[in-house]
Amino acid sequence: MKSTAALKQILVAVQPSVMAECSLQRACQMARAHRASLCILHVQPEEMPPFFNAMPPEERQDIQDQLEQDSLQALKSLSQSWRQGIPDVSHLVRHGRAAEQILSVSHKISADLIVVGLNEQGWSKARFLGSTTDHVARHAKQPVLLTKRPGAPYQGVITAVDLSPASLVILQSSMDICPKAQHRVVHADNLPLVFEQTLIRSGTSKAELQDYQRIRLQNARSRLKAIIRDLPAPEGRRPGLKILQGDTEELLISLSRNGRVDLIAVGLRRQAALKEALLGSIARSLLRQAACDVLLIPYPSRSRTGSQRAG
Known part of the structure; x- marks a missing residue:
């Protein structure tokens, strides 16, 4: 059996928070080791406060655009200390269900590995195991790395x-x-x-x-x-x-x-x-x-x- 080629594209899904450093650190370690490109993805939830839907469409769009820009800036700030030595780093914000968006982006960029943290803030362990992780792992065509703690390679x-x-x-x-x-x-x-x-x-x-x-x-x-x-x-x-x-x-x-x-x-x-x-x-x-x-x-x-x- 022949060995497969090194990883070329890695996707990591994070929430812009301190807890995201666990999965991001691991993804960056992998990207450096394989000289792979890294895509950092944040999925904004579909659920919005009830008053949001009562707002005029233009105002809703302005708020969503601002949230996306804030999230994008948060991703860039979060990755700043970990991205050294990685040939290409991109940041992406999507809206919708986390599992579906992770799979969609992984297909679009032809990811060789998906990295997700099990302790991301905002994703309770029970909910995450019962929905996002299950769905991603069952439908992903590539290996899925579930991180629990930061550490050395x-x-x-x-x-x-x-x-x-x-x-x-x-x-x-x-x-x-x-x-x-x-x-x-x-x-x-x-x-x-x-x-x-x-x-x-x-x-x-x-x-x-x-x-x-x-x-x-x-x-x-x-x-x-x-x-x-x-x-x-x-x-x-x-x-x-x-x-x-x-x-x-x-x-x-x-x-x-x-x-x-x-x-x-x-x-x-x-x-x-x-x-x-x-x-x-x-x-x-x-x-x-x-x-x-x-x-x-x-x-x-x-x-x-x-x-x-x-x-």
């Missing part, structure tokens, strides 16, 4: 994988986005309870069950080692491998809190039948409980993984 990145060919794409994308970080591949093997109970009822002893689980872990390690060995490694760094037994969500959340992980990358499946569903349980759990930033990477289409498997 990412050093420790873990990517959660299964044994499907699509996971290879998720891992490579994570390594391409953070080429200078130390990457670790994490695979959690959790024997389904129903299957385990079926084996026990069929007469499988505890020792035999433990042997079976051990073999599953060994097979997973061997397959993932082979995948890692064949991957293009940015900066010549091969990712480490961690095979764990247990619940994927609990293990990832625990790893996020050990002080050595800055970012967790997970794949996000977007099946046509579930297009309007909320985020998957693992992604939602990480957004709510992980102590680090989260990178959501859309799984490739079946045709893409099929061509890779055939090659």
Whole structure:
């Protein structure tokens, strides 16, 4: 599998406030590292005070124009201390629903990465997780980086994988986005309870069950080692491998809190039948409980993984 090109265009959605520095700082770090262009977007809400609608159209337009100019100036002031070393920075103010505008702008500028802060002032966590983040992550064609806290450029990145060919794409994308970080591949093997109970009822002893689980872990390690060995490694760094037994969500959340992980990358499946569903349980759990930033990477289409498997 060939490594993808460096990021060329990054979109960050912010509210002009102190809290916006978290997502803006991360976006600027990424733009500098990849020598990418950066578009800073602020979406003004549709909701206006009741008295606004009773005003004459000319006055409403004057107020909206002034709000847009004020927001644009606030964006430029906010980005002033972070934009050094970035080849091209643009500022954009849109009106409407945040998720729809973020997706619209990302398509228009052909963004390679969308960056959004989970703690932006004005977007409550419950509302944000239930609407903007869900909608953007489910419909974005590019990876979405959800930031929780400011900090130095990412050093420790873990990517959660299964044994499907699509996971290879998720891992490579994570390594391409953070080429200078130390990457670790994490695979959690959790024997389904129903299957385990079926084996026990069929007469499988505890020792035999433990042997079976051990073999599953060994097979997973061997397959993932082979995948890692064949991957293009940015900066010549091969990712480490961690095979764990247990619940994927609990293990990832625990790893996020050990002080050595800055970012967790997970794949996000977007099946046509579930297009309007909320985020998957693992992604939602990480957004709510992980102590680090989260990178959501859309799984490739079946045709893409099929061509890779055939090659």
